[in-house]
Amino acid sequence: TQLEQALRNAIMSDAVDVHFQPIVRIRDGSTVGFEALARWIDPDLGFVSPAVFVPLAEERGFIDALSETLLRKAAEAALSWPRELFLSFNLSSAQLMDPGTAPTILATLSRVGLDPGRVELEITETAVMTSADTAERIICELRNAGMRISLDDFGTGQSSLGRLRDFTFDKVKIDRAFVSRITTDRASEHIVKAIIAMCDGLDLQVVAEGIEEKADAEKLRALGCSMGQGYFYGRPVDAAATLDYLAHHY
Ligand code: G
Numbered sequence: 600t601q602l603e604q605a606l607r608n609a610i611m612s613d614a615v616d617v618h619f620q621p622i623v624r625i626r627d628g629s630t631v632g633f634e635a636l637a638r639w640i641d642p643d644l645g646f647v648s649p650a651v652f653v654p655l656a657e658e659r660g661f662i663d664a665l666s667e668t669l670l671r672k673a674a675e676a677a678l679s680w681p682r683e684l685f686l687s688f689n690l691s692s693a694q695l696m697d698p699g700t701a702p703t704i705l706a707t708l709s710r711v712g713l714d715p716g717r718v719e720l721e722i723t724e725t726a727v728m729t730s731a732d733t734a735e736r737i738i739c740e741l742r743n744a745g746m747r748i749s750l751d752d753f754g755t756g757q758s759s760l761g762r763l764r765d766f767t768f769d770k771v772k773i774d775r776a777f778v779s780r781i782t783t784d785r786a787s788e789h790i791v792k793a794i795i796a797m798c799d800g801l802d803l804q805v806v807a808e809g810i811e812e813k814a815d816a817e818k819l820r821a822l823g824c825s826m827g828q829g830y831f832y833g834r835p836v837d838a839a840a841t842l843d844y845l846a847h848h849y
């Protein structure tokens with residue numbers, strides 16, 4: 600298809616870019632890390648969402664090439680940050696079924712010279728479900744190399760609680776579907792509260808995603824949520840704008 604060919608060309612010509620969104624400590628608003636988010640603007644097709652081109656790359660078997668380019672760019676950017684903030688990088692479900700994933704990631708980080716200890720990998724419950732044994736081995740390899748694993752979009756997948764018991768994660772990211780309604784919907788507030796309490800008990804760090812309003816941040820702080828991410832703190836921006844952001848935020 601036209602889209603597929605355009606994406607292949609974009610990967611080869613290094614035209615797929617990566618943006619960064621701050622993850623902050625809610626207590627004082629200080630930045631602790633950034634999530635890397637793929638961005639692609641095709642000259643003909645215009646903006647194409649990663650929600651479209653990541654699944655396409657998975658389906659057509661070139662997610663490895665795409666992901667490697669993105670990780671390289673993200674890691675290079677992270678090296679230029681003035682402080683040792685963590686880099687959070689999304690892995691797709693296909694990558695959690697491929698035994699080559701951990702070695703490829705480690706090779707890329709080693710080539711760029713970024714310490715794996717500064718890297719977190721975001722995976723979804725659905726990805727872990729699809730191929731549990733392979734996923735578990737890959738997660739174990741990545742953690743042994745010093746990387747941390749975040750469970751992304753928490754609360755929206757299947758059998759979430761069982762995953763927390765069976766797998767070793769470091770962090771849970773509460774899906775914005777709950778966070779965005781936290782001040783207006785009692786059910787969402789109770790769900791978020793329960794997730795935070797559970798994570799505390801399991802020694803998991805917790806990040807609330809999709810914080811758009813000051814009131815959301817205040818509510819989350821009152822509920823004891825330590826980290827947050829969302830438009831209220833900062834939108835995803837390119838590497839240069841990220842350096843500018845860091846020059847003006849602590
Ligand atoms: O930024 P946002 O709408 O644009 O991202 C849409 C979806 O694409 C999210 O689910 C996000 O996790 C995913 N995504 C963004 N960047 C990457 C990436 O580099 N790799 C993978 N696998 N998914 C990504």
Ligand code: G
Nearest residue numbers: 636689751752809810811828829830831835
């Ligand atoms: O699935 P994942 O959590 O990786 O997706 C991250 C997506 O959420 C990206 O598309 C990012 O642009 C988007 N995002 C980040 N912060 C906010 C926010 O405050 N509100 C909304 N609506 N989307 C957000």
Ligand code: MN
Nearest residue numbers: 634689721751
């Ligand atoms: Mn994510």
Ligand code: NA
Nearest residue numbers: 751752774808
């Ligand atoms: Na998410």
